[in-house]
Amino acid sequence: MRNWMPRLGLSFKMIFLICVNVTAIIAVIFTYIYKVSHDTILNDLKESSRLLTLSTVHEVEKNLVAVQKVANNLAVIIQNRETSNGQLEELLIMAVENNPEILGAAISFEPAGNGPAKRFGTLYVGRRGKALYKTYSDAGDYEDHIRDWYLIPKELKKALWSEPYYDEVVPNVKKVTYSVPIHRNIDGHMEFVGILAADLSLDLLDRIVSSIKVYQTGYAYMISRNGSIVSHPKKEYILNTTIFSLAEETNSPVLDEIGRNMVRGRSSFAEVEYHNLVTGKKSWLTYAPVSLSGWSLGIVYPVEELTSSLNDLFKIVIIFALIGATILLIVIVFISRSITRPLRKLAFASRQISGGNFHAALPVVKTRDEIGDLTKSFGLMQEELSQTIGRLKAANDELENYSRTLEEKVESRTAEIKEKNSQLIQAEKMASLGQLTAGIAHEIKNPLNFINNFAELSVDLAEELAGIIEKESGKLDKSTVEYLRELLADVDHNVRKIGEHGRRADSIVKGMLLHSRGKSGEKQKTNLHDLIDEGLNLAYHGFRAQDANFNVKMEKHYDRTIEPIDVVPQNISRVLLNMFNNSFYSMNEKKTEKKYNPQLVVITENRKDRVVIRIWDNGRGIPADIIDKVFNPFFTTKPTGKGTGLGLSLSYDIVVQEHRGEIKVKSEVGEYAEFTIVLPKIL
């Protein structure tokens, strides 16, 4: 699921996480410190801005008060005593002359009043440059009574400052007028008779306000009770626009709200933040009312400049922090490398180990820390692993050996089984041959009996004839007798030969029948060694009878532990006789060779449940190509008439079939032949 994630090294993760966290911590600390410093500056500013604003307001009001005092005094004088035109003129000129802040002064009477209005509407004494001038206007032909400076105090029945306005007489002069309503006791009640007004130059107030400099671009401004701009660094605003128009023009609800609070006479000290109209920069605003005229003074503090020293300090701090962070980064890189480098090497080594190289070089770690421990442990593991793998290898070799031996055993076993199998086949063959032979023998037996019987009878008859001839010899001539004798001798000889060969054939047939009938004789406990000795004597003397020169060196190694065993003694005796006859025959055949010493060795061995008889001779031996056939019936190498070819076949049947033993032959041509007979102890 997270396969998309690139593989990131431990060192990268470490550096990344530490950097992120350190940055976050530094950021939090810095932000906190910055905020605290910022708040401190702001708090200080609140206090200092309050002082500055109030002192400026005081400065402005000082001028207003000066004008107010003059106007109020004049009003009191005019109100309380009848004055002539000249006296009024004198009073106004004096007031303007002696009070430089006063731009001009006027006395204006109600058009329809009972007072001085009979004489004039308005008397104005103004200042044009250094000179003073005076104007009179007629009571009827003058609209002063609907002008603000006249109408408003009249309606409100109190002395007050007008909204600032342009002077009608002197071009470009902006002024503000303080008007005092004059009431006189006429017919017992106080009646409004006119206004005493004194003008104050707006430029004067503007200078006071403009002199306020806050840092580089901060400034002060003043607005009237209608929001009209009275003083501002942007001189074109003065009397041309109101703070609300500016709010409308700049589409600033904040400025609109500021204006509304200012004209309502509220105060605020560095609580409002807005973009000032001169630089457009974010600023804090402080304002307080100029109560005497119902105006409001505002001072603009550019945030940036206020906080610039703080910002400079923080710039330095940030540079230090960056340097620190860089050093930290380098240290972290160094540390993480010192961790990851051995780790990488260990990883490389473990890959090598997994590839079979148990002697892969491990990193050299001198530090006594976890990495050192890990490397040490790794080394131990490597060693252990190497040993274990060695042991495993040895075990494996052994196992391989075992398996190879097993294979060999299986092979030899298989060969043995094969051999057994071929023996079995041989046995089968022999059995079927035996049956065939029995059939033939039985059929031949009857005619053979005739032959034998008639041969014997013929011999008798020949003898009888010979007697007759002898008796009658005289009756016959000599030559005839002689001829008869000769003929009879031939007949006698022939009949005897027929008898001889008939008997021989009979004995063959008898042997064949015995072979095929498989008739088991009586089993009885028999001393095997006695049987061997008997057979050996019989055979040896039989040969010696034929050839007195036949001498054989005989060795007998009998295992005397062999107890009598269950056998059919006459059959086993027959087998042994057969064996010995064959050996003697073979050795006799070989005796023509020089330096030949015939030797026969008989060995018996007692094994667990069986007995082994080995008959060894150094006769001619059996050629390899016929050794498989020696147990076949009628197979013989003897010349015709000397062997029937049934001896070994018969022995085979007796040992294998009758006694469930084994008979094996081993030989080397011209060297030796060895027959081994194995008999089970208990049948």
Next chain:
Amino acid sequence: MPKKIVELALFLATTCSILSSQQLKTASFVPHWLPQAQFAGFYTAKDLGIYKKHGIDLQILTGGPNVSSAALLEKAKVDFASIWLSNAIRLKAKGVDVVNLAQLINRSALMLVAKKSSGIKTPQDMNGKKIGLWGGDYLIRPMAFFRKYDLKVIPVLQGSSINLFFFDGIDVTSAMWYNEYHTILSAGFHPDELNTFFLSDYGLNFPEEGIYCSGRLLESDPEMCRRFVRATLEGWQYSFAHAEEAINIVAKYMEEAKLPINMPHQRWMLARMKDLILPGGVNDFQRLPEREYLFVATSLKEDGSIKMAPPYESFYRPVTTRSE
């Protein structure tokens, strides 16, 4: 911007061709008040040479509280003047040879304004209150209004400033929708803090300014009268279509007259003039309906300002048709 340049080029091209083909006739005009966006059409037409294009070399005199356009026309000191209908009817009734060439405004912009804080919500609430009123023709309808609702008010004659209202010297002030009403807004009042009474909403609608000249001039040079009116209407159309440019032109004339210039105020004024001069949108210049004329004349007669209502036909002599 390019569009504007093309239009200017067209004006100049046309002007030049007219200049070369015919001689310019000199004429003069005086508005009935100080230079401000209320007369933007006239100043724009002059400044952009529209009058010259129409063969008139126009001089605009500066109006104001001390200069009565009606008086100047009466004294034949000016050829054309903008005058309120009621004022013009009084002139005509007095026997002055004056004719209305075009009626610019049919719907009155005169209104009474009260602060919501004063609790004045209905005309009845004004009973017993101090109401700031202007003199002359401005007085007729408020007085009719007070009569209509049977109110006993304390009228206070006010000047061109409405500071008395701000000082709470009066409870209700007279105001022109396009002028003083915005001055009140510019003094920090929000519209929802004020209750307004448009006199036209109380059956007291007086069509206001129109373009006038002497009957004599109309007789002798009807072509120039027609051209003057056409050029003026063109000037208005241009002003409405190019408000900022028109405001800047007006500001130039205000500066010459040494008047305080408050751009948002002038912008407001021009926008309201558009509402009044072209209530139905582009080209919907007004005619003076006889019914409205007679209502004003009758009111003046009832008021005692005139004895006889001058006939409509002799008073209203439109030199252009509406389709023009």
